[in-house]
Structure formats: structure tokens, C-alpha cells
Amino acid sequence: MKPETPDHSRSPESNDHVSTPKHEANERGWQAKATGVDDALRTAVDRVRPAAHRVGQWLAPLIQRLMQWLTPLLQRVQDAPAVRRLRERVAPHVPDSVKNAPRLRSMQVGAGIAAVGIVGLIIGGLAGGDDRDVEEAAMASPMEQKKAENPQTRAETTSGDNTQDAPLGPPVEGIDVSNHNGNIDWKKVAGDNKKFTFVLASDGTDFANPKYSEQYHGAKDAGLIAGAYHFARPDDSDGATQANRFLDIMDYQNDGKTLPPVLDLEVDPNGGSCYDMSVDQMHQWTKAFNDTVKQRTGKDPIIYANPSFWKQCMGSTDTFSNHNLWLAAYEVDSPTVPKGFQDWDFWQYTDKGNVAGVGGNTDINQYKEGIERLKELAG
Incomplete structure (x- = not known):
């Protein structure tokens, strides 16, 4: 029989595993360790899940309120008289090829509203006049915006009766x-x-x-x-x-x-x-x-x-x-x-x-x- 070398692979028969007491003990040890690791992971997941759920519950209403606050804000920035006047001045000088460019169209809602809107508010603020009420309302919360639209409630707000809910916090x-x-x-x-x-x-x-x-x-x-x-x-x-x-x-x-x-x-x-x-x-x-x-x-x-x-x-x-x-x-x-x-x-x-x-x-x-x-x- 030739000695086994790297060039001579084992036959199927020679691949049969011969178990020994020492080998069986090692296998049992590894199985016990694997079971212990699995149990530890399950315990860790069970402990983390409630905390992760509570964090998610805390963040969800904050994100929702942020979106509720931003939507009317952006709309009011768009509708502010100063912003409209600025758009009217700029629009005639923008070539049609630029107006219709796909990249520009995708930016109009985001960067256009933000950049042009902020500049418009600054111009409106410097100009003074009636635009200030609209611009201040644009920076207010949705509830404050409703008060700003109504002269009677706006007067009540400025009289000092302006209580707000306590801040939302973690559970x-x-x-x-x-x-x-x-x-x-x-x-x-x-x-x-x-x-x-x-x-x-x-x-x-x-x-x-x-x-x-x-x-x-x-x-x-x-x-x-x-x-x-x-x-x-x-x-x-x-x-x-x-x-x-x-x-x-x-x-x-x-x-x-x-x-x-x-x-x-x-x-x-x-x-x-x-x-x-x-x-x-x-x-x-x-x-x-x-x-x-x-x-x-x-x-x-x-x-x-x-x-x-x-x-x-x-x-x-x-x-x-x-x-x-x-x-x-x-x-x-x-x-x-x-x-x-x-x-x-x-x-x-x-x-x-x-x-x-x-x-x-x-x-x-x-x-x-x-x-x-x-x-x-x-x-």
C-alpha cells in the first residue's frame, strides 16, 4: 500500500470518521458552548427589543410633527409676496432650455424653495410692510400659523395667553x-x-x-x-x-x-x-x-x-x-x-x-x- 500523499486522495471508505471518547467529549463541549451562545443571543435580543420599540415610539411622533410643521412652512414661503415678486423678476431672464431641464425640475421643490424662499424672506423683512406678518407666520408652528391668520386670536396670543403643551419625551x-x-x-x-x-x-x-x-x-x-x-x-x-x-x-x-x-x-x-x-x-x-x-x-x-x-x-x-x-x-x-x-x-x-x-x-x-x-x- 502506498503511503498517503497530497497526490492521492482518500477513498470514500478511508473518509469514514472513527469516533474516540476524547473526540466525543470535544464535540459535546462545542455543542454546549454553541447552545450557550445561542441562549445568550436570544436573551440579549429579548432585552433590547422593548427598548428599541420605545425609541421607535418616541421618534415616530417627532418625525410626524416635524413633517406637519415643514409642509405649511414651505408652502407659505412659496406664497409669500416677496418670494412671488422675486420669482416674477427672475423668471423672464431664465432660458427655456434651463427651465425645462430635468435636473432643474427635480430641484425646484427642494433647493428652489429653500434658497429663493430664504432670500425672499430677507428681502421682504428689509422692505417691511404687510409682508412681515406672512413671513413670521411662515416660521411659526401650525397652531401658531392659524392664530396669525386670525386677528382676534393673534391679539389673544400677544396678550400673554400663549400656553403650550409640555415637550414630548421618551416613554x-x-x-x-x-x-x-x-x-x-x-x-x-x-x-x-x-x-x-x-x-x-x-x-x-x-x-x-x-x-x-x-x-x-x-x-x-x-x-x-x-x-x-x-x-x-x-x-x-x-x-x-x-x-x-x-x-x-x-x-x-x-x-x-x-x-x-x-x-x-x-x-x-x-x-x-x-x-x-x-x-x-x-x-x-x-x-x-x-x-x-x-x-x-x-x-x-x-x-x-x-x-x-x-x-x-x-x-x-x-x-x-x-x-x-x-x-x-x-x-x-x-x-x-x-x-x-x-x-x-x-x-x-x-x-x-x-x-x-x-x-x-x-x-x-x-x-x-x-x-x-x-x-x-x-x-
């Missing part, structure tokens, strides 16, 4: 708790970067959370923005009765640190139904509750619900679309907003959260518009 997190959570170290909760909480105050007609005062005021003392919620049981008593009892327990204070009262609407925990009530009856019950809260606090209550309840028991109504929505939806990257609402404000995205200062699992929530708007909502 912030909070928790909701009940008597089941027991004693809570709220300083640790705050240290875990939780900015707000909702505390169960009452349930139906008869139950009141014995830990409510301790939990609610403890959260406020630790610097969290706090709110209270009522678990509705429409088959116990009418909406006004439950609202009054809830508010008596809650002791709502308009102190800049209290979120609007919350109406927690869920299916009957004893039967999974809509409390043997029709959609219309559920509407009437909810309206009576909300009207009572509004009358006593001046605030429209936040509505807590999930999409299936809103469809099954409320008929996907838009009657309450002016209320802030606290949406329950677990194990999803982005919650489905029930028909009847344009968007969610609070999102309860898990009931198995681990938060410093709270024993066991707890619900974790997200407020989508940032801490400054959360403070504004509590104002």
Missing part, C-alpha cells in the same frame, strides 16, 4: 399595585426609575383596599406621581354610586402630583361575561360613573380596558374617545388599540414584572409621552 415607566402587593418600599421603587403608580382604592360597592392610604401616600412621599383606580362591578350598583364611593376613598387632590381617577373596566371575574348587561346598559353605566367623576374633580377619568373587553362589552364605541386610555396587552411588541380610541396613553405590558421595593411580581406600565407631559396630566 417613562410606572407600576400599579393593590392590597395583594402588601408593604412597598417606595424609595426603592423610585430608585428603580419608576415615575408613577396607580393604587387600587375600591372594588365594586363593598370592598376598599386596606393598604390604600399607606401605598398611595407612600408613593407620593417618595416623589412618584400617583393615581387611584376603581375596579368596576356594574352588577353591584349604578355608576354614580360606585364613583362617589371611590372618590370618597381616593381623596382626590388637585396638587400637581395626582393623576386623574381611573375606571378599571374588565369582564366579570366571576363569570367572564359583561355582568349580564347589554352594550347599551354598559354605556349608560360607564357614562354615569364618568360624569360623576368629572363633576366632583373636574377631570375626565382615565379608562383601563383591553381590546377584547372593549369589543365584547362596549361594542367598540367611540363615545369615550376623549378619555385617556390605559391599555392592557401582554407579550406583544406593540399593543392593538381598541376601535373607538385613536391611541393608547398608558400601556400595562406585563403582570410579571420585578421591581425593587415590591415583593413578588407586579404590573409594569409605560406612559408614552414622557415625564413632562405626565406631570402636565397630573396638573
Whole structure:
């Protein structure tokens, strides 16, 4: 038999792998390492996904608002008298071959509006006169532009009544708790970067959370923005009765640190139904509750619900679309907003959260518009 050389390839038989204990141990080691790397990657992706989703949610409305602001701005630049006069002066001196050039046509909307428009505004500003109102309006936000077009609202703006919404910011997190959570170290909760909480105050007609005062005021003392919620049981008593009892327990204070009262609407925990009530009856019950809260606090209550309840028991109504929505939806990257609402404000995205200062699992929530708007909502 000739010795094996680079010029003599192995036969199929000689390619058969002969396993040894050492080789099998090495293979098992590599398989374990590969499995460990795969698990680590999956864990990393699971941790990054919510953060990436929150960043996307934060950026999307900013981009949308920027586009909403730029569109009327560019249109007003085009329509400004100074710009029109400049175009009229320049146009006769531009050869037709240049006007019709494809490259120039593609630039007319972008660079043409920007460069010529800015020059036109400068000329108009130097010339003074009525053009200034239009040019100043062109640099304003869409809401300010509407005020500039109306002399009455423009006068109101200059008189000092020019409040604006708080700036949009990245989402912030909070928790909701009940008597089941027991004693809570709220300083640790705050240290875990939780900015707000909702505390169960009452349930139906008869139950009141014995830990409510301790939990609610403890959260406020630790610097969290706090709110209270009522678990509705429409088959116990009418909406006004439950609202009054809830508010008596809650002791709502308009102190800049209290979120609007919350109406927690869920299916009957004893039967999974809509409390043997029709959609219309559920509407009437909810309206009576909300009207009572509004009358006593001046605030429209936040509505807590999930999409299936809103469809099954409320008929996907838009009657309450002016209320802030606290949406329950677990194990999803982005919650489905029930028909009847344009968007969610609070999102309860898990009931198995681990938060410093709270024993066991707890619900974790997200407020989508940032801490400054959360403070504004509590104002």
C-alpha cells in the first residue's frame, strides 16, 4: 500500500470518521458552548427589543410633527409676496432650455424653495410692510400659523395667553399595585426609575383596599406621581354610586402630583361575561360613573380596558374617545388599540414584572409621552 500523499486522495471508505471518547467529549463541549451562545443571543435580543420599540415610539411622533410643521412652512414661503415678486423678476431672464431641464425640475421643490424662499424672506423683512406678518407666520408652528391668520386670536396670543403643551419625551415607566402587593418600599421603587403608580382604592360597592392610604401616600412621599383606580362591578350598583364611593376613598387632590381617577373596566371575574348587561346598559353605566367623576374633580377619568373587553362589552364605541386610555396587552411588541380610541396613553405590558421595593411580581406600565407631559396630566 502506498503511503498517503497530497497526490492521492482518500477513498470514500478511508473518509469514514472513527469516533474516540476524547473526540466525543470535544464535540459535546462545542455543542454546549454553541447552545450557550445561542441562549445568550436570544436573551440579549429579548432585552433590547422593548427598548428599541420605545425609541421607535418616541421618534415616530417627532418625525410626524416635524413633517406637519415643514409642509405649511414651505408652502407659505412659496406664497409669500416677496418670494412671488422675486420669482416674477427672475423668471423672464431664465432660458427655456434651463427651465425645462430635468435636473432643474427635480430641484425646484427642494433647493428652489429653500434658497429663493430664504432670500425672499430677507428681502421682504428689509422692505417691511404687510409682508412681515406672512413671513413670521411662515416660521411659526401650525397652531401658531392659524392664530396669525386670525386677528382676534393673534391679539389673544400677544396678550400673554400663549400656553403650550409640555415637550414630548421618551416613554417613562410606572407600576400599579393593590392590597395583594402588601408593604412597598417606595424609595426603592423610585430608585428603580419608576415615575408613577396607580393604587387600587375600591372594588365594586363593598370592598376598599386596606393598604390604600399607606401605598398611595407612600408613593407620593417618595416623589412618584400617583393615581387611584376603581375596579368596576356594574352588577353591584349604578355608576354614580360606585364613583362617589371611590372618590370618597381616593381623596382626590388637585396638587400637581395626582393623576386623574381611573375606571378599571374588565369582564366579570366571576363569570367572564359583561355582568349580564347589554352594550347599551354598559354605556349608560360607564357614562354615569364618568360624569360623576368629572363633576366632583373636574377631570375626565382615565379608562383601563383591553381590546377584547372593549369589543365584547362596549361594542367598540367611540363615545369615550376623549378619555385617556390605559391599555392592557401582554407579550406583544406593540399593543392593538381598541376601535373607538385613536391611541393608547398608558400601556400595562406585563403582570410579571420585578421591581425593587415590591415583593413578588407586579404590573409594569409605560406612559408614552414622557415625564413632562405626565406631570402636565397630573396638573
